Amino acid sequence: AQTVTQSQPEMSVQEAETVTLSCTYDTSESNYYLFWYKQPPSRQMILVIRQEAYKQQNATENRFSVNFQKAAKSFSLKISDSQLGDTAMYFCAHYSGGSNYKLTFGKGTLLTVNP
Amino acid sequence: NAGVTQTPKFQVLKTGQSMTLQCAQDMNHEYMSWYRQDPGMGLRLIHYSVGAGITDQGEVPNGYNVSRSTTEDFPLRLLSAAPSQTSVYFCASSYSVRGHNEQFFGPGTRLTVL
Numbered sequence: 001a002q003t004v005t006q007s008q009p010e011m012s013v014q015e016a017e018t019v020t021l022s023c024t025y026d027t028s029e030s031n032y033y034l035f036w037y038k039q040p041p042s043r044q045m046i047l048v049i050r051q052e053a054y055k056q057q058n059a060t061e062n063r064f065s066v067n068f069q070k071a072a073k074s075f076s077l078k079i080s081d082s083q084l085g086d087t088a089m090y091f092c093a094h095y096s097g098g099s100n101y102k103l104t105f106g107k108g109t110l111l112t113v114n115p
Numbered sequence: 116n117a118g119v120t121q122t123p124k125f126q127v128l129k130t131g132q133s134m135t136l137q138c139a140q141d142m143n144h145e146y147m148s149w150y151r152q153d154p155g156m157g158l159r160l161i162h163y164s165v166g167a168g169i170t171d172q173g174e175v176p177n178g179y180n181v182s183r184s185t186t187e188d189f190p191l192r193l194l195s196a197a198p199s200q201t202s203v204y205f206c207a208s209s210y211s212v213r214g215h216n217e218q219f220f221g222p223g224t225r226l227t228v229l
Binding site for chain 1: 220
């Protein structure tokens, strides 16, 4: 079974600085997908960024980028130029590309951006 | 498009009562799923469906039933509510299970069981 581990329950960063959120996962699949979701206080789940395991290039979306280390099964999220609106719970998630149609989430990291 | 809608937004039940959480999507998505979110636990998959008439269990299915008679709707039934089912419930959908597209989430239902 897939597992996703986020070892940092809470983090804080000053506005305009850079922060990295950690995520490790365990899977026996060779083809899979990884995601970071953001959940602000509104409770709405928002996709931040996605990575396909067979792509070696790290995904980027504006200020958000990932460091995908497939051999180490690590998938960290870097937020550059942090903004107050980035304050949220961030969830790392894994999806298997096989017949196991399940998205497995980590327990989340609460990020607070301070002015 | 309304996206993924859930009703109700809030609900209070007494132990032993039954109820149905409604979920609908208007994007013609193949895949739909239900999650529960508890503090410190992330989101855990309850049940999912890969198409009309096809459902399967997720990580925490006990005490819940689902059915998928249409592409659009995927209701979650609590058979006999228990305090342990106090949680926030999210419904999600995505276009296809192949290659996995983005999952779109509903706004959630906060359920309290007394």
